[in-house]
Amino acid sequence: MNHYDYIIVGSGIAGLYIALLAIKQGSVLILTKGSIEDCNTKYAQGGIAVAMGKDDSPELHFKDTMAAGDGLCDAAAVRILTEEGAECIADLIKFGVPFDTLDGEITLTREAAHTTPRIIHAGGDATGEHIEISLSQKVRSVPIKVLEDCLASEILIEGNRVKGVKALDCRTGLMEEYGCQFLILATGGTGRLFKYTTNSDVVTGDGIALAFEAGAEISDMEFFQFHPTVLRLPGVAPFLISEAVRGEGGILENVDGYRFMPDYTAEAELAPRDIVARSIVYEMRKTGSDRVFLDVTHLPPRLITTRFPHIYRFCRDHGLDITKGLIPVAPAAHYLMGGVKTNTWGETNISGLFAAGETACTGVHGANRLASNSLLESVVFGKRVVERTTSPCHSEEDIPSCHREEQVSQSPEQSEGDEAISYSLPDRHPLSHVPPLNLPNLQSLMWDKVGIIRSGESLAKAASILATWQRSLPQSIDRPSYELNNLVLCARLITEAALLREESRGAHFRTDFPETSSAWQRHIVFKT
Numbered sequence: 369m370n371h372y373d374y375i376i377v378g379s380g381i382a383g384l385y386i387a388l389l390a391i392k393q394g395s396v397l398i399l400t401k402g403s404i405e406d407c408n409t410k411y412a413q414g415g416i417a418v419a420m421g422k423d424d425s426p427e428l429h430f431k432d433t434m435a436a437g438d439g440l441c442d443a444a445a446v447r448i449l450t451e452e453g454a455e456c457i458a459d460l461i462k463f464g465v466p467f468d469t470l471d472g473e474i475t476l477t478r479e480a481a482h483t484t485p486r487i488i489h490a491g492g493d494a495t496g497e498h499i500e501i502s503l504s505q506k507v508r509s510v511p512i513k514v515l516e517d518c519l520a521s522e523i524l525i526e527g528n529r530v531k532g533v534k535a536l537d538c539r540t541g542l543m544e545e546y547g548c549q550f551l552i553l554a555t556g557g558t559g560r561l562f563k564y565t566t567n568s569d570v571v572t573g574d575g576i577a578l579a580f581e582a583g584a585e586i587s588d589m590e591f592f593q594f595h596p597t598v599l600r601l602p603g604v605a606p607f608l609i610s611e612a613v614r615g616e617g618g619i620l621e622n623v624d625g626y627r628f629m630p631d632y633t634a635e636a637e638l639a640p641r642d643i644v645a646r647s648i649v650y651e652m653r654k655t656g657s658d659r660v661f662l663d664v665t666h667l668p669p670r671l672i673t674t675r676f677p678h679i680y681r682f683c684r685d686h687g688l689d690i691t692k693g694l695i696p697v698a699p700a701a702h703y704l705m706g707g708v709k710t711n712t713w714g715e716t717n718i719s720g721l722f723a724a725g726e727t728a729c730t731g732v733h734g735a736n737r738l739a740s741n742s743l744l745e746s747v748v749f750g751k752r753v754v755e756r757t758t759s760p761c762h763s764e765e766d767i768p769s770c771h772r773e774e775q776v777s778q779s780p781e782q783s784e785g786d787e788a789i790s791y792s793l794p795d796r797h798p799l800s801h802v803p804p805l806n807l808p809n810l811q812s813l814m815w816d817k818v819g820i821i822r823s824g825e826s827l828a829k830a831a832s833i834l835a836t837w838q839r840s841l842p843q844s845i846d847r848p849s850y851e852l853n854n855l856v857l858c859a860r861l862i863t864e865a866a867l868l869r870e871e872s873r874g875a876h877f878r879t880d881f882p883e884t885s886s887a888w889q890r891h892i893v894f895k896t
């Protein structure tokens with residue numbers, strides 16, 4: 369078995385950034401199931417939130433993040449997120465990411481639910497593409513081994529310690545085992561679970577499914593963020609219209625030309641994502657339409673073409689000049705707040721197993737992510753993973769608990785929703801008639817019954833269908849079958865958590881429990 373100090377699964381921002389730091393400490397292998405650049409990272413538009421502006425501070429960023437998280441953020445983790453960002457941005461610049469500048473200063477823009485401009489970007493609205501290209505070029509220039517088309521299929525454990533990973537070569541169909549000291553899951557979220565999604569095809573919850581099966585704790589899965597404004601043009605794949613467009617003054621109107629957001633909230637278009645997404649759904653229902661419109665025609669055309677060149681060009685290439693015409697939009701699945709539970713060093717409850725990026729649940733997002741905090745989370749906690757692996761603590765057998773003690777003494781600040789309740793996935797009575805299991809049926813089920821607006825009834829129905837499907841999963845033999853099986857497991861974790869949480873909070877909204885309940889200011893954790 370080939371052995372490495374670090375094996376990193378995934379080649380988005382989290383995987384590549386960690387690899388570039390880890391190579392200074394030991395040998396590194398990256399496994400990625402598509403090409404190196406297949407990931408969500410390259411689609412990120414708005415940018416990275418970081419308190420660098422004159423009128424900004426980590427304290428203000430902390431407050432905005434805590435407010436968005438709706439009572440479930442881990443305050444110690446949010447402190448770290450908001451205080452340690454600038455150092456990681458300096459690393460990204462060193463690795464070649466060309467952030468936009470004006471007169472030698474990095475330019476900052478504002479996004480919804482941020483009290484001040486603090487989003488740094490690259491190529492206007494092509495931030496993720498620049499990050500992915502710069503980091504992957506840098507990775508190729510150093511002795512990091514990268515295996516593309518290589519799908520991690522099982523975590524190898526001995527006792528409570530990681531020994532390596534099993535992976536499928538998707539080109540040859542051969543299975544191989546790789547040994548390591550540290551295994552870092554950077555496999556992204558589960559966005560392909562839903563019929564309408566902004567996510568890349570590779571985002572199928574693999575890391576969460578593998579970690580769960582290996583005995584790791586999975587937390588906060590009921591909190592899935594739906595982006596309010598995704599292009600809804602017939603025959604065109606969902607394309608994100610960045611939050612920053614509303615940040616720069618874009619206005620939402622229903623199909624009758626009425627500006628509806630002020631009717632729902634005083635923050636209007638700058639309200640948090642969940643509020644804007646739900647308001648749009650209500651407005652679409654009211655008007656019997658499958659879309660609303662985003663209007664930027666009152667903004668100077670030059671601002672639009674220079675600040676949003678990517679969006680401008682994409683729409684123009686599909687016959688829409690957004691400087692003159694309205695942009696048809698509707699919500700779509702976007703970001704998973706939950707994931708593999710980690711402490712503030714990216715450690716899971718299994719020694720040697722780490723998670724970073726969207727796969728991880730570090731506790732910074734709580735019930736709802738503040739826009740542009742996820743790229744920041746990937747680098748801030750990615751850096752801490754590598755720092756942790758070089759700490760003397762690692763000579764000890766029980767790394768996670770060793771760290772937890774330290775974490776408590778380091779963070780006197782009281783976290784919100786400290787309490788976590790552990791559950792196993794329940795055995796449900798199988799239904800005699802269910803639709804056949806395939807990706808479109810799974811995506812429709814999740815969109816219709818576990819989507820933006822949920823109810824106990826819709827969730828219970830979905831839970832039974834999913835449990836029935838899980839009893840007769842196809843054998844995993846190739847990438848599509850592995851992905852489908854992983855998605856079904858993630859769908860169960862999301863649905864069962866949403867059913868347990870009898871309240872509405874952040875991105876989780878139930879019509880039968882529309883209020884937030886203090887009794888539910890706690891986390892739902894699943895473990896095998």
Ligand SMILES: Cc1cc2nc3c(=O)[nH]c(=O)nc-3n(C[C@H](O)[C@H](O)[C@H](O)COP(=O)(O)OP(=O)(O)OC[C@H]3O[C@@H](n4cnc5c(N)ncnc54)[C@H](O)[C@@H]3O)c2cc1C
Binds near residue numbers: 413415417566574724
């Ligand atoms: C359209 C869009 C716009 C966004 N805009 C922003 C923004 O402006 N600011 C912001 O902060 N966030 C934004 N986000 C969110 C952000 O882009 C993601 O949360 C972040 O890029 C996740 O990075 P990651 O490295 O964790 O995962 P990803 O970039 O998704 O990478 C996951 C990697 O894991 C690999 N992988 C998965 N499973 C396996 C397996 N079994 N074996 C091997 N490899 C595997 C994939 O192939 C991929 O390389 C946006 C997301 C989308 C979709």
